[in-house]
Amino acid sequence: MSVLLRPETIKITRSDSPDPVLHAPAPIIEMKGVYKGYGSGVTRTEVLSNINLKIREGEFLAVVGFSGSGKTTFTQLLAGLIKPDQGTITMDGKRVTGPSPERGMVFQNYSLLPWLTVRGNIALSVNAVFKNWSKQARRDHVDRFIEMVGLSHAAHRRPHELSGGMRQRTSLARTLALKPKVLLLDEPLSALDALTRSQLGDEILKIWGEERQTCLMITNDVDEAIMVADRIVPLNPGPNASLGPVFTVGLDRPRNKTELNDNEHFKGLRNAVTNYLVAVRQRARKEEQASTQHLKFRLPEIEPQDLSRPFRAIHNTPPR
Ligand SMILES: Nc1ncnc2c1ncn2[C@@H]1O[C@H](COP(=O)(O)OP(=O)(O)OP(=O)(O)O)[C@@H](O)[C@H]1O
Ligand SMILES: [Mg+2]
Secondary structure, three states: OOEOOOHHHOEEEOOOOOOOOOOOOOEEEEEEEEEEEEOOHHHOEEEEEEEEEEEEOOOEEEEEEOOOOOHHHHHHHHHOOOOOOEEEEEEOOEEOOOOOOOEEEEOOOOOOOOOOOHHHHHHHHHHHHOOOOOHHHHHHHHHHHHHHOOOHHHOOOOHHHOOHHHHHHHHHHHHHOOOOOEEEEEOOOOOOOHHHHHHHHHHHHHHHHHHOOEEEEEEOOHHHHHHHOOEEEEEOOOOOEOEOOEEEOOEOOOOOHHHHOOOHHHHHHHHHHHHHHHHHHHHHHHHHHHHHHHHOOOOOOOOOOOOOOOHHHHOOOOOO
């Protein structure tokens, strides 16, 4: 395993600046001044604030962040499932105004239809998108992707008959089968045990290596982000979460987890990203404490009434 950069040369850039490591001329996806919140009035939650990001064609970008910081909101904006309150999102220079098969999303909670089998779930999307293909071509296509994620033996099973890992594979196959130009993976591995997580992570990388789609993966695991990504961008804690600086991974592929554990560049990068996340979380907590300081409950300066004395005495009326 060769190393491109030494720890003292970890490259950190702004999220909207072009990356000289990737010699692509124009970004496939660009987010400019994006803001998103939910609700209105007193129930309003500001989630994302001034998001600026360029994603290069064919790159694997990992977004890391704490729970509740707005990662799913961020992915859904890119998928076109929700709209920004302010700012623009473009793909190939065209504004994203709704969902498209060009941007395939793998959901955090699988989102499979419970009454359909593995094959049925995948076929539903394939039949909807590739309407003009012959029945046989669509069937072969579905089978190819079921095989790709290692589920041929379970193709006839419904979601309740599958393990979490198998459900996530089905969800992945369903999205991959639509051959999206951009793959949006919202924590696809977080619900899995460590071994399955690592295996499925390797498979995602293998598929990405073969198809060379542009891929954005959300994760809360820094090691996982370094294993898969070309660049890592932290999402700062919310409310009003913004993007942190971009860390260029700069490790050759394929990456071997066991070898990386002794790799100085890997260790340096892991420390740099983790320290950044810890520091922003501490800052966010301090800011939250400062902003709620004035809301602390103060007791009114009154004396309690002595109810053991007669009513008139309590009200200071002179005894008759
Ligand atoms: N449809 C919605 N309506 C109102 N608030 C929402 C909605 N969706 C998300 N939120 C709020 O927005 C914030 C960010 O949620 P989001 O799901 O994007 O975070 P996340 O980083 O994906 O969290 P997790 O790591 O737990 O998946 C949370 O405070 C959440 O309660
Ligand atoms: Mg989420």
